[in-house]
Amino acid sequence: MEHPTWHNVHPDFRLNDIPLNFEGITKIGQNLIKEGKPFEKSIGDFLLDWASDDSTIKVQTSGSTGKPKTIVLKKEQMVNSALATGAYFKLEPRHKALLCLPCTGIAGKMMLVRAMILGLHLDYVEPSSTPLSNTNKTYDFVAMVPLQVQNSLKDLFKVKKLIIGGAPVDSNLRNKLKTLSVEAYETYGMTETITHIAVKRITGDSVNSFETLPHVFVTQDDRGCLVIDAPKISDQKVVTNDLVELISKTRFKWLGRYDSIINSGGIKLVPETIEEKLSSVIKSRFFVAGIPDETLGQKLVLVVEGNSTDGREQLQAIKESKTLSKYEVPKEVYFVKAFSETATKKINRQKTIQQIA
Numbered sequence: 001m002e003h004p005t006w007h008n009v010h011p012d013f014r015l016n017d018i019p020l021n022f023e024g025i026t027k028i029g030q031n032l033i034k035e036g037k038p039f040e041k042s043i044g045d046f047l048l049d050w051a052s053d054d055s056t057i058k059v060q061t062s063g064s065t066g067k068p069k070t071i072v073l074k075k076e077q078m079v080n081s082a083l084a085t086g087a088y089f090k091l092e093p094r095h096k097a098l099l100c101l102p103c104t105g106i107a108g109k110m111m112l113v114r115a116m117i118l119g120l121h122l123d124y125v126e127p128s129s130t131p132l133s134n135t136n137k138t139y140d141f142v143a144m145v146p147l148q149v150q151n152s153l154k155d156l157f158k159v160k161k162l163i164i165g166g167a168p169v170d171s172n173l174r175n176k177l178k179t180l181s182v183e184a185y186e187t188y189g190m191t192e193t194i195t196h197i198a199v200k201r202i203t204g205d206s207v208n209s210f211e212t213l214p215h216v217f218v219t220q221d222d223r224g225c226l227v228i229d230a231p232k233i234s235d236q237k238v239v240t241n242d243l244v245e246l247i248s249k250t251r252f253k254w255l256g257r258y259d260s261i262i263n264s265g266g267i268k269l270v271p272e273t274i275e276e277k278l279s280s281v282i283k284s285r286f287f288v289a290g291i292p293d294e295t296l297g298q299k300l301v302l303v304v305e306g307n308s309t310d311g312r313e314q315l316q317a318i319k320e321s322k323t324l325s326k327y328e329v330p331k332e333v334y335f336v337k338a339f340s341e342t343a344t345k346k347i348n349r350q351k352t353i354q355q356i357a
Contacts, residue, residue: 006050006075010119012093017121025116026051039126042103046112050075059106060343061191068342073106073194080232081194082114084213088199089161093119095140098159100124100131100148104343106191107165111143132158145346146173147285149184156182163187165196166346168254168272170279177202186210188254190240194233198252212250220246225258243270262290264298267327277323278302282314285339288330289353302330303352305339 009022020028025047032044049057056072085091097120101108108127115122120141125131131148132155142159144152145166150173156162157180165187169177177184184203187196188210198210198218212218216230221239226246228238245253256272263269271288278286285305290298304314311333319329340351 004055004076005079006117009116010093012119012121013116014121015115016123022051037126039102040124042108043099043112043124046103046109050113050116057109059109059191060104071191073191077233078110078113078194079117080215081110082117084215084232085110085114085196086118088213089141089163091118091120091141095120096137097122097141098125098131098135098137098139099143100127101143101145102127102343106195107143110195130155132156146170149173149177153177153180156180156184161185163196163199164202165189168276169202171276172279172283174202178206188242190238192234192238193228193230197228197230197233209247209251209253217249218244218246218252219249220244223258226252226254262288262298262300264290264293264300264327265296269300269328274300274324274328277328278318281318281321281323285347287347287349287352289349291353293331299331300328302333303356304333304335305337306335307337308335311335 007022009020009025013020015028018028029044029047029051032040033048036044055076056074057078058070059073060068060070091114097111097115099108099111099122101111103109103112111122114120123137125135129147129151131144132152135158138158138160140160143163143165146164146169149162149164153176159182162182162184164184169186180203182203185199185201188198189196196213197216198212200210201207215232216228219227219229221227224243226240226242226244228240241258243255243258245255247253256270260271261268262271274288282304286303288300288302291301293299302314314333315330318324334356336352336355340348340355342348
C-alpha cells in the first residue's frame with residue numbers, strides 16, 4: 001500500500017539541526033509534548049497530528065476579523081500549498097528557514113510542513129517580538145508578522161527572503177524595508193486558504209498589487225469582494241469579505257474589509273484605506289474604527305497604542321498633514337496603553353474598542 005504524500009518527509013529535512021524521517025517526527029513530537037516549553041508543546045502536538053493516519057487537521061482561525069472558529073484542512077492540500085510556496089520563492093532542499101510564529105496557528109504549522117516537504121533546515125525559537133535578536137545564523141526564508149519585522153529591522157541582514165503576514169504592512173514599515181538588503185514580501189491569505197495565496201514584493205522591483213501563487217486564480221463577487229479559485233488547496237471557491245481592485249485573474253489590489261466599512265452620515269469609509277494614509281503620520285500602532293453616534297449613526301475615531309497624550313494635538317497634526325479627505329479625518333482620538341491581541345499576536349480591534357467604551 002502506497003503511503004499518503006504527507007508521510008513522504010524529505011530526506012534533507014532538519015529540525016534544529018536534527019535529521020528527521022517520518023518515524024523521527026513522531027518521536028520528537030512526543031518528546032516536545034512531554035518535556036518542552038509551552039510553545040514547544042504546540043510544535044509537538046502538530047508533529048503528532050501530521051504523523052497520524054488522519055487525512056485532515058483541525059486548525060483554529062486567528063479571530064482577528066471575527067470570532068475564532070475551528071476549520072478542517074486536508075493534509076494533501078497543505079502539501080500542495082507548501083509546494084506552491086517552494087516554487088514561487090525558489091526554495092531548495094537544505095535552505096535554512098526559521099520558525100518564529102506560534103505553532104497554534106496556520107502560519108506556524110505551515111512553516112513545519114514546508115520544511116518537511118521541501119527538505120528545509122528549520123530552526124525554531126520561542127515566538128517573540130524580536131525573534132532574530134539571539135541568533136548569528138543567516139536564514140534563506142523566514143515568516144513574520146509586521147510587529148516582529150518592525151522590531152527586527154537592525155537584524156534583517158540575517159534574512160535573505162522574508163514573508164510578512166497576519167496584518168497589512170503600512171507605508172512607514174514598507175519604506176524602512178526598502179532601504180535594506182532583505183528580499184521582503186507582503187502576503188495575502190487566511191486559514192481557509194492554508195496561509196498565503198498571493199504575495200506583493202516590497203523591496204527591489206516592488207509592485208503595488210498582489211500576484212497569486214501557481215494554480216490560484218481570482219475574480220470578484222457583486223460586492224466587489226475577492227473570490228479565490230484554488231483547486232489544489234480548497235475543494236470550493238473561497239468567497240472573502242475583502243474589497244479589491246481586480247487587475248487580472250492573477251493580480252489584484254487589496255482595499256479593505258467589506259464588513260469593516262464605516263457608514264458615517266451616509267459616507268462610506270474604508271478603515272484600511274484611511275490607516276494606510278495615516279501610517280506615514282503616526283509612528284505608534286493604531287487603527288481607526290466606527291463607534292455608535294446619535295447624529296452620524298457611526299462616528300470615525302482613531303485608537304492609538306501608548307500612554308495618553310493630547311488627542312487634539314494628534315488631530316491637528318493629521319489635518320495639517322493633508323493626507324486625508326475631510327470625511328476621513330477622525331472625530332476623536334483615544335489612547336490605549338496596550339492593545340488587546342489575538343493568540344497569534346494580531347490586534348483584536350473589537351476587544352480594544354471595548355476598553356475605550
